[in-house]
Amino acid sequence: MIQLKEIITAMEEEAPxxxxxxxxxxxxxxxxxxxxxxxxxxxxxxxxEVLSEAQRLRFNLVVSHHPVIFGGLKSITGKNxxxxxxxxxxxxxxxxxxxHTNFDAVLGGVNTYMANRLGLVDxxxxxxxxxxxxxxxxxxxxxxxxxxxxxxxxxxAGHIGAYDSCSFNLEGKGTFKxxxxxxxxxxxxxxxxxxxxxxxxxxxxxxxxxKVVRALTKAHPYEEVAYDIYPLENQDPxxxxxxxxxxxxxxxxxxxxGFVKDRFGAGVIRHSALLRRPVxxxxxxxxxxxxxxxxxxxxxxxxxxxxxxxxxQFFDAEGKIVIMDIGHFESEQFTRELFYDLLxxxxxxxxxxxxETETNPIKYF
Numbered sequence: 001m002i003q004l005k006e007i008i009t010a011m012e013e014e015a016p017x018x019x020x021x022x023x024x025x026x027x028x029x030x031x032x033x034x035x036x037x038x039x040x041x042x043x044x045x046x047x048x049e050v051l052s053e054a055q056r057l058r059f060n061l062v063v064s065h066h067p068v069i070f071g072g073l074k075s076i077t078g079k080n081x082x083x084x085x086x087x088x089x090x091x092x093x094x095x096x097x098x099x100h101t102n103f104d105a106v107l108g109g110v111n112t113y114m115a116n117r118l119g120l121v122d123x124x125x126x127x128x129x130x131x132x133x134x135x136x137x138x139x140x141x142x143x144x145x146x147x148x149x150x151x152x153x154x155x156x157a158g159h160i161g162a163y164d165s166c167s168f169n170l171e172g173k174g175t176f177k178x179x180x181x182x183x184x185x186x187x188x189x190x191x192x193x194x195x196x197x198x199x200x201x202x203x204x205x206x207x208x209x210x211k212v213v214r215a216l217t218k219a220h221p222y223e224e225v226a227y228d229i230y231p232l233e234n235q236d237p238x239x240x241x242x243x244x245x246x247x248x249x250x251x252x253x254x255x256x257x258g259f260v261k262d263r264f265g266a267g268v269i270r271h272s273a274l275l276r277r278p279v280x281x282x283x284x285x286x287x288x289x290x291x292x293x294x295x296x297x298x299x300x301x302x303x304x305x306x307x308x309x310x311x312x313q314f315f316d317a318e319g320k321i322v323i324m325d326i327g328h329f330e331s332e333q334f335t336r337e338l339f340y341d342l343l344x345x346x347x348x349x350x351x352x353x354x355x356e357t358e359t360n361p362i363k364y365f
Contacts, residue, residue, distance in 0.1 A: 004032065004034070005034065008033065010346040011097065011099055014109075015106045015109060019105040019129070026067060026103075029096040029097065038058055039057060039060070041057065041355050042339045044065045044335055044359055045064060045065070050355055055094065060094050063096075063098075065098065065335040067100055110332060110334075111284060114332075117264065118284075120282055125238070126283055126292055127240050127295045129239045131206075131232070132206045134231060136204050136209075137229075138227040139174050141196070141221065145169070145198050148200065152212055154215065157204045169201075175194050177191065184223060241289075242283060242292045244281065244283045246282070247279060251279050252279070253277070257324070268327075271324045272317035272321075273319070273322070274322060281301045283321075288308035290310065292304070293323070302322065303321065304321050306326075307331040308325070329360040336355070
């Protein structure tokens with residue numbers, strides 16, 4: 001058996017909760033982290049029907065994209081769908097875990113799956129996050145430099161764009177006097193010691209900082225490790241909202257509309273006025289992504305693909321871009337495959353299934 005906390009760790013190593021939006025409620029919704037999991041049912045939304053499906057399968061964990069507890073519950077009386085779902089899950093002892101905007105904000109997440117569905121190449125995050133990077137500086141005796149540096153890289157440090165194992169190394173001399181009762185790796189207590197050391201600098205994503213520091217202190221030979229952490233204003237190209245990329249072969253706008261409709265199974269696509277030019281560069285955002293419209297225009301994209309665009313927002317296209325609203329569910333539906341692929345990779349011999357329950361609340365006539 002696998003414990004729920006192992007599954008939570010696997011999900012949050014891929015998309016740390018620190019990346020979620022301030023309004024969000026990703027993470028464990030219902031359940032005990034120490035409980036043993038009998039099977040995992042993956043869905044976009046949690047409904048009573050999804051819980052019944054899990055019960056039939058004898059699965060006691062549902063992993064969803066949208067959190068069932070979102071706006072805050074003040075009571076659990078069953079007066080609305082969210083309260084009934086929570087009450088049913090507790091009664092049936094089914095845990096619920098949700099990965100929402102944290103999975104929107106990672107490279108390889110929701111928007112990557114959406115872009116891959118269109119076959120986009122040269123993909124980049126549309127709006128990279130700022131203040132998500134730290135500079136780690138540590139001072140290492142020469143003989144242990146490679147050991148410490150590799151430990152940092154293995155823990156997730158040293159990534160800059162398409163490059164990994166990035167660091168800067170400068171030789172110098174460190175001084176210290178160990179106090180009485182200490183056990184210095186070099187030198188003697190009570191005596192000033194000088195040690196040839198290397199100043200090692202590298203980049204660390206903020207969500208991985210704790211893991212990297214633990215790896216540092218484990219690999220470093222000193223009793224007291226001297227290190228500094230600096231906040232950076234740099235944008236992180238691996239974390240952020242939306243995606244932009246290129247079609248391998250440009251298409252006419254109407255051909256592209258048909259292509260999108262087919263690839264996403266969209267019953268209807270609402271769109272702004274066509275500009276009668278080829279579609280080459282595509283910006284997109286799963287779910288309600290209209291907040292990225294200006295960024296999409298600034299990127300030089302020919303179209304912006306998303307869901308939940310309001311009436312007046314279509315005017316903001318202003319002849320610069322074609323807005324295409326394929327629907328919230330349609331744009332995020334492949335999040336199920338994202339979670340399934342992630343969990344199967346981590347737990348290849350465990351019982352994991354995609355829900356067969358239709359959860360899209362919107363129907364088309």
